[in-house]
Amino acid sequence: xxxxxxxxxxxxxxxxxxxxxxxxxxxxxxxxxxxxxxxxxxxxxxxxxxxxxxxxxxxxxxxxxxxxxxxxxxxxxxxxxxxxxxxxxxxxxxxxxxxxxxxxxxxxxxxxxxxxxxxxxxxxxxxxxxxxxxxxxxxxxxxxxxxxxxxxxxxxxxxxxxxxxxxxxxxxxxxxxxxxxxxxxxxxxxxxxxxxxxxxxxxxxxxxxxxxxxxxxxxxxxxxxxxxxxxxxxxxxxxxxxxxxxxxxxxx
Amino acid sequence: xxxxxxxxxxxxxxxxxxxxxxxxxxxxxxxxxxxxxxxxxxxxxxxxxxxxxxxxxxxxxxxxxxxxxxxxxxxxxxxxxxxxxxxxxxxxxxxxxxxxxxxxxxxxxxxxxxxxxxxxxxxxxxxxxxxxxxxxxxxxxxxxxxxxxxxxxxxxxxxxxxxxxxxxxxxxxxxxxxxxxxxxxxxxxxxxxxxxxxxxxxxxxxxxxxxxxxxxxxxxxxxxxxxxxxxxxxxxxxxxxxxxxxxxxxxxxxxxxxxxxxxxxxxxxxxxxxxxxxxxxxxxxxxxxxxxxxxxxxxxxxxxxxxxxxxxxx
Numbered sequence: 001x002x003x004x005x006x007x008x009x010x011x012x013x014x015x016x017x018x019x020x021x022x023x024x025x026x027x028x029x030x031x032x033x034x035x036x037x038x039x040x041x042x043x044x045x046x047x048x049x050x051x052x053x054x055x056x057x058x059x060x061x062x063x064x065x066x067x068x069x070x071x072x073x074x075x076x077x078x079x080x081x082x083x084x085x086x087x088x089x090x091x092x093x094x095x096x097x098x099x100x101x102x103x104x105x106x107x108x109x110x111x112x113x114x115x116x117x118x119x120x121x122x123x124x125x126x127x128x129x130x131x132x133x134x135x136x137x138x139x140x141x142x143x144x145x146x147x148x149x150x151x152x153x154x155x156x157x158x159x160x161x162x163x164x165x166x167x168x169x170x171x172x173x174x175x176x177x178x179x180x181x182x183x184x185x186x187x188x189x190x191x192x193x194x195x196x197x198x199x200x201x202x203x204x205x206x207x208x209x210x211x212x213x214x215x216x217x218x219x220x221x222x223x224x225x226x227x228x229x230x231x232x233x234x235x236x237x238x239x240x241x242x243x244x245x246x247x248x249x250x251x252x
Numbered sequence: 253x254x255x256x257x258x259x260x261x262x263x264x265x266x267x268x269x270x271x272x273x274x275x276x277x278x279x280x281x282x283x284x285x286x287x288x289x290x291x292x293x294x295x296x297x298x299x300x301x302x303x304x305x306x307x308x309x310x311x312x313x314x315x316x317x318x319x320x321x322x323x324x325x326x327x328x329x330x331x332x333x334x335x336x337x338x339x340x341x342x343x344x345x346x347x348x349x350x351x352x353x354x355x356x357x358x359x360x361x362x363x364x365x366x367x368x369x370x371x372x373x374x375x376x377x378x379x380x381x382x383x384x385x386x387x388x389x390x391x392x393x394x395x396x397x398x399x400x401x402x403x404x405x406x407x408x409x410x411x412x413x414x415x416x417x418x419x420x421x422x423x424x425x426x427x428x429x430x431x432x433x434x435x436x437x438x439x440x441x442x443x444x445x446x447x448x449x450x451x452x453x454x455x456x457x458x459x460x461x462x463x464x465x466x467x468x469x470x471x472x473x474x475x476x477x478x479x480x481x482x483x484x485x486x487x488x489x490x491x492x493x494x495x496x497x498x499x500x501x502x503x504x505x506x507x508x509x510x511x512x513x514x515x516x517x518x519x520x521x522x523x524x525x526x527x528x529x530x531x532x533x534x535x536x537x538x539x540x541x542x543x544x545x546x547x548x549x550x551x552x553x554x555x556x557x558x559x560x561x562x563x564x565x566x
Contacts, residue, residue: 052453059361086455096446098465108464109454158450165454 003030005169005199006051011065013046013055020046022223023065028216033191033200035214035231037207039246042220044203048171051201052088053081069169086113089162093174095154097146097161102138105146105157109165124164132160133190152183159190170194172202176209188213207247211235219243298544305541308534314542318500322522323531327539332504333417333512334546337492338482340421340508341428346478348425349432356433357440358462378430382490389423389495390415411509418508420496427491428481435480439473439561440466476557483550487543489516499525515543 006028013021021043028034036044046055053074055061066073074084086109097105106125115121125142129135134156138149146157155175162170172191176184191200191213204210210217211231218228219242227240238244316326352370360367399413406412443466451461489497498511499521505512519539526532 054449054453057449057452082455082457085453090453092446092449092453094446096444096450098447098450099469108451108456112454112456112460112464161450161454 004028005030005070006201007066007068007071009066009068011047011050011063011067013043013050014062015058016060020223021050024225026218026225026228028199028201030199031195031197032215033195033202033213034216034218035210036201036203036218036220037205037210037246038220038226040205043223044218044220045173047220048173048201048203051169051171052085052090054090056081086165087167088169088171089165089167090171091155091159091162091173091175093177095151095158095178097149097154097157099145099147101143102146102149102157103142106161106164109161113165128160128164129157131163131194132156133186133193134160150183152179152186155179155183155187156190159187159194163194167198169199169201172200174203174205177205184209207235219246221246301537301540301544304534305537305539308538309541313535313538317502318535321527322500322535323526323528324535327515327518327535327542329501329504329513330515330518330539331542333497334486334515334543336417336505336512337421337424337496337514338485340417341425341485342478342482344422345425345428345432345481346474349429349477349481350436350474352429353433353436353440354462357437358458358466374430374433377426378434382427382488383493385423385427385491386493386495388426389419389491393419393422394495415494415496415498415511416509417496417505417512420492420512423491423495424485424488427488428485431481431484432474432477435477435558436470436474439470439476442473442561443469472557472561476554476561479550479554479557483547483554486550487516487547489514489520492517515539515546519543 004027008024008026008028011021011024012019024047036048038044049055050063050067051069051074055063063075067075069084069088072079098108100108103125106128107121110121110124115124126135126139129138134153137153138157146154149157155178159170159175176187179187188209191202194200195215202210202213204213214231216228217231217234219226219234219238219240221242227234227238227243229239234243235247238247313326314331315328317328319325352374356367356370360370394413394415397412398419402408402411402413412418447465447469448461451465456464492514496511497514497517501511501513519536522532522536522539526536
């Protein structure tokens with residue numbers, strides 16, 4: 001690993017008294033796809049939501065340890081959570097477009113950042129939709145409601161919406177779990193294209209998906225990071241017995 | 253083989269014991285009677301009012317002043333007065349109620365004791381008898397606030413310290429506040445968490461999320477609350493009894509410090525103070541008809557909007 005984008009040191013997360021993440025330490029490389037895998041309830045999504053401080057929204061959550069993004073601890077008191085979320089975008093499991101037009105969905109982020117010029121917004125909307133490989137499908141119906149799109153289109157629109165605030169890092173929480181195989185392969189292709197410009201961290205239930213799309217894989221189990229390494233290695237020669245059991249389908 | 257199947261069919265599809273059937277049918281019968289009774293009461297009330305009021309009910313009736321001690325003429329000032337009342341009331345109650353609802357659903361922490369106290373107060377406010385609001389308006393708005401203003405600014409000369417549209421409207425707005433708060437709260441809660449998270453994840457602040465996602469999605473709820481409040485305010489009489497409603501005025505109110513006529517109060521006056529009951533009666537029924545049409549249609553609009561919100565919430 002050459003460029004480290006995110007350095008995690010002894011990060012623990014508690015829901016009230018319950019410890020849901022246990023001393024996680026890992027390094028996430030820049031401009032690569034890192035997959036987080038593990039059985040349900042292992043903490044992979046919770047960990048993902050630590051990276052853009054989405055867990056702040058849950059009152060009972062407390063976090064210890066460090067989450068360094070480009071060397072800055074994002075849980076430091078002087079850090080503005082709003083700026084973190086602009087730099088670290090997130091795509092959710094269930095596509096969640098706003099009940100607005102396609103155009104307004106993509107323009108939402110730029111608008112809250114204070115961009116008002118119509119020309120500038122037009123440009124951002126077009127580049128974002130192009131990057132999300134959905135421009136050709138949608139360019140003639142930008143004023144239609146986003147809720148009229150198919151599930152796969154909605155999810156790619158949500159990716160475009162995330163790209164519109166020009167983040168460095170994109171977090172994806174099982175982005176294809178609710179989609180059909182064709183839409184899924186489109187999303188996977190997209191992930192592959194996007195890693196040139198972005199650091200991508202993707203949570204997935206689907207091990208083939210992790211194997212296909214990611215460069216690095218981290219295996220979580222019961223709130224602990226069991227093992228992280230090159231995807232190839234993890235899937236062929238894992239060091240830990242638990243990892244091997246999981247990827248060979250012996251549990252989970 | 254065939255017979256075996258037939259036997260089981262017979263077993264599964266045969267009728268229940270007679271006793272259970274009887275009890276069930278009896279209960280269904282009771283519910284049907286209850287439903288019919290309610291519908292009957294509604295139709296009898298509506299029927300009598302429409303039948304008795306139809307004679308006087310005309311464009312002229314709703315567009316002219318009452319004359320001859322309310323034994324002739326129309327009810328224009330009462331209609332206008334009611335409209336002014338509900339408009340001023342809404343201007344006061346809708347923003348206040350909406351902001352309260354936003355605090356309760358968006359900003360208050362789940363275990364906040366203060367929010368619990370606010371919720372308790374709102375619920376209590378909703379069951380306070382309306383005449384109490386009337387007395388409160390008289391004591392607080394007219395004597396305390398109005399009287400105070402007169403003492404400080406008018407050298408004790410009575411101007412604001414007496415019943416008028418402003419005090420009546422504010423009193424009415426207290427009565428309708430719970431309706432608005434509950435409707436808006438309900439609407440805010442239908443905005444899914446996913447949409448709020450989507451907004452936060454794009455770097456929006458809480459306020460931006462509220463302004464651009466939550467409130468636009470709750471507009472119909474705010475409208476429902478407003479309409480229900482208006483419909484309630486248009487029908488209540490007790491709160492304005494001492495705070496601004498007038499028996500008879502020869503002119504329409506020109507400022508907030510004027511008194512006003514009101515449909516509900518007008519009906520009350522005609523049924524208790526008439527000089528000629530025979531002649532007043534048809535006018536009274538027609539006035540009731542106007543008030544009913546007003547409140548029923550407002551409620552209908554509210555029901556339609558609310559059912560749309562519920563459908564979206566599902």
